[in-house]
Amino acid sequence: MSVDMRTYLAHVELANPITTAAGCAASGAELSQFFDLARLGAVVTRSITMAPRAGRPTPRMAETPSGMLNAVGLQGPGVEVFLERELPWLVDRGARAVVSVAGGSVAEYVALARRLSDAPGVAAVEVNLSCPNVEDLGRVFARDPAASAEVISSVRATMRYDVPVVAKLAPDVGDIVAVARACVDGGADALAMINTPLGMSIDVDSMRPSLAAGTGGLSGPAIRPLAVRCLWQVHAAMPGVPIVGMGGVMTGRDALEMILAGACVVSVGTALFHDPYACLRILRELEDLLKERGFERLADAVGLAHRPPGAGPRHRIDLEESSL
DSSP, X not given: OOOBOOEEETTEEESSSEEEOTTSSTTSHHHHTTSOGGGSSBEEOOOBOSSOBOOOOSOOEEEETTEEEEOOOOOBOOHHHIIIIIHHHHHHTTOOEEEEEOOSSHHHHXXXXXXXXXXXXXXXXEEEOOSEETTTTTEXXXXXXXXXXXXHHHHHHHSOTTSOEEEEXXXXXXXXXXXXXXXXXXXXXXXXEOOOOEEEOXXXXXXXXXXXXSEEEEESGGGHHHHHHHXXXXXXXXXTSOEEEOSSOOSHHHHHHHHHHTOSEEEEOGGGGTOTTHHHHHHHHHHHHHHHTTOSBGGGGXXXXXXXXXXXXXXXXXXXXXXX
């Protein structure tokens, strides 16, 4: 008997919980030569900005033990080209598009939301809060609950009512639950975690930083325990809030670990750089693991690690009621 792999991102139903992670597959064109993108729960686009961005100087990526560092700098063609070419391309292929957005000010996030609000084919908007606020001495939005909430509430007020707004959180904060709660209070329909923590490596041959920017985001298996801890804490505090889990997911077992911690959707990122079929492989492995453990529905495994042994599954309606 097959497992019902359907899940919900707020009120949006996804055929399965596996998506790409923002920035790891551009807007899907590279992956489409390997498989049908419609087979994924959703494609999360690279972070879209208002104006085109060339990104940071090279080298932008460096391999590290059990992971990689990157400082790409949100390279992209800007929102107008995205709306004209990339989003219609995804829609034509039947893919669900979760559009990641990034800005340097609240006004820029609002402008992006306004451009996306009436665009056909936007299943959800993921708000990348790991951006420096140019109006506040470059302090990163994600590190301050009030700043994060201001961005989310402004985007939520601008975005079409039926498009979920997902707040993407960073782990290098004093209290991730406080930031998560502020975002939900500000109107976030779901949360995504974790974005890459800041790291650095130095090339001992050149005796210079491995990345031109010096520091960069650390991803891959090295950060998975950090991601699971963040998921666990936030789900424990707000069990009714949908969470997209990510950070070092390489196998179906990794995905299941995040689901047991509280994620209802799992994004795959770094794994795609060496295995373009990673999303479908992980989906297959996850379904097999659920079947082996007697699950009839993916939903019954979400947050299961929080419940005492022998407790019954918590269905979606239970989670909705517990959040009231």
